[in-house]
Amino acid sequence: MKRRVTILGSTGSIGRQALDVARAHPDRFEIVGLSASSNAELLLSQAAEFRPEYLALENGQASNLDGTAAEIITGPGAARRLAEVPADVVLNGIVGFAGLAATVAALRAGNVLALANKESLVVGGEWVNSLAGDNPIIPVDSEHSAIFQCLESRRNDEISEILVTASGGPFFEFEEERLVEVGPEDALKHPTWQMGRKVTIDSATMMNKGLEVIEAHHLFGVSYDDVRVVVHRQSVVHGGVLLRDGSAILHAALPDMRLPIAYGMLYPERVDVGAKPVGFGDATWTFHEPRNDVFRCLPLAVEAGRAGGAHPVVLNAVNEVAVQAFLDHQINFPRIAGVIEEVLERVPENGNMDSMEAIEAMDHWARGEAERLTAEVAAR
Numbered sequence: 001m002k003r004r005v006t007i008l009g010s011t012g013s014i015g016r017q018a019l020d021v022a023r024a025h026p027d028r029f030e031i032v033g034l035s036a037s038s039n040a041e042l043l044l045s046q047a048a049e050f051r052p053e054y055l056a057l058e059n060g061q062a063s064n065l066d067g068t069a070a071e072i073i074t075g076p077g078a079a080r081r082l083a084e085v086p087a088d089v090v091l092n093g094i095v096g097f098a099g100l101a102a103t104v105a106a107l108r109a110g111n112v113l114a115l116a117n118k119e120s121l122v123v124g125g126e127w128v129n130s131l132a133g134d135n136p137i138i139p140v141d142s143e144h145s146a147i148f149q150c151l152e153s154r155r156n157d158e159i160s161e162i163l164v165t166a167s168g169g170p171f172f173e174f175e176e177e178r179l180v181e182v183g184p185e186d187a188l189k190h191p192t193w194q195m196g197r198k199v200t201i202d203s204a205t206m207m208n209k210g211l212e213v214i215e216a217h218h219l220f221g222v223s224y225d226d227v228r229v230v231v232h233r234q235s236v237v238h239g240g241v242l243l244r245d246g247s248a249i250l251h252a253a254l255p256d257m258r259l260p261i262a263y264g265m266l267y268p269e270r271v272d273v274g275a276k277p278v279g280f281g282d283a284t285w286t287f288h289e290p291r292n293d294v295f296r297c298l299p300l301a302v303e304a305g306r307a308g309g310a311h312p313v314v315l316n317a318v319n320e321v322a323v324q325a326f327l328d329h330q331i332n333f334p335r336i337a338g339v340i341e342e343v344l345e346r347v348p349e350n351g352n353m354d355s356m357e358a359i360e361a362m363d364h365w366a367r368g369e370a371e372r373l374t375a376e377v378a379a380r
């Protein structure tokens with residue numbers, strides 16, 4: 001039986017790799033819909049190859065997609081409307097807060113969600129979880145896919161902690177003073193993964209790990225005290241489960257996102273995606289404590305997660321603005337954490353983030369604050 005899959009963000013890093021998986025297994029996948037923000041050219045060429053029923057273009061017009069036989073959805077909310085179309089799996093590979101509406105729409109429509117867009121769980125938290133009902137959200141982040149697999153057939157009372165590994169990014173060994181000098185081009189050189197720009201900068205600041213701790217809290221129902229982060233420079237062990245008897249179950253794979261993407265698209269089945277097998281001959285696996293005193297985004301995120309309510313929404317929004325300001329050479333690398341910390345100190349009220357309107361209003365407020373702070377620095 002073919003799995004009918006919609007891929008949101010098909011022109012991005014996750015989306016293109018999802019189509020690599022589908023290309024390698026035409027007998028297993030049928031593409032229902034593909035979506036992009038503005039890259040109509042790539043979307044059209046993907047449509048010519050995979051012949052989806054629907055194409056969604058968030059920032060563009062139908063005329064940008066001339067020549068396709070697919071039904072076209074364009075304009076703000078296009079990905080959200082595509083997410084509602086019945087499919088066996090909706091893979092959300094949109095980057096950032098923009099992915100929330102599609103996550104909500106897919107879950108409300110009763111579609112199974114394979115989630116790469118961690119930001120939607122960070123900001124939507126319990127509310128998004130409640131919309132999932134009995135349908136599990138299948139994690140696509142490599143760490144959460146690893147943990148998800150380690151948790152299978154484990155009883156809750158066996159588990160002591162969840163382990164999330166971090167590559168540490170390109171600057172893990174740097175002296176703190178050097179970090180003011182690093183630019184976007186340095187931060188975009190990730191040591192082990194090829195990813196989109198935003199998540200690559202998040203990896204360098206360790207915010208990616210902070211977002212993932214919040215994501216793990218919501219996905220697996222574990223307290224923040226029970227999520228352990230370790231830096232593992234080789235990115236081979238992606239995550240695991242520490243058991244009460246002192247043993248640990250770890251998941252290992254060479255860094256290749258096609259593995260967790262394929263698992264998310266075909267769960268609970270597996271297919272060969274052409275990944276190289278884990279090598280053991282001369283392999284060295286190292287584990288270190290994170291440098292929370294230098295890379296402040298991780299502890300800031302955990303603190304925001306613990307505070308709950310509006311705090312994770314503010315954290316995420318300010319991070320998106322600060323990362324863009326860093327990419328635009330407006331602020332330096334350490335200032336990303338500085339801006340986040342300053343705005344988090346002023347979260348106006350810790351109301352319930354249990355509707356799209358409440359979350360969007362808080363996101364909007366935080367972006368305004370962050371834009372003011374980054375502009376102040378740029379003007380100096």
Ligand SMILES: NC(=O)c1ccc[n+]([C@@H]2O[C@H](COP(=O)([O-])OP(=O)(O)OC[C@H]3O[C@@H](n4cnc5c(N)ncnc54)[C@H](OP(=O)(O)O)[C@@H]3O)[C@@H](O)[C@H]2O)c1
Binds near residue numbers: 010036040117140
């Ligand atoms: N890349 C990885 O290896 C990796 C690993 C783990 C988790 N993730 C997570 O997966 C998500 C996607 O990351 P990525 O690296 O694939 O990002 P990316 O390469 O930047 O791709 C983002 C995709 O989202 C689309 N998009 C951007 N803004 C949008 C908007 N406002 N509305 C609708 N669509 C929009 C883009 O379309 P255009 O091409 O038209 O701009 C593109 O298709 C992120 O949440 C990231 O944290 C990624």
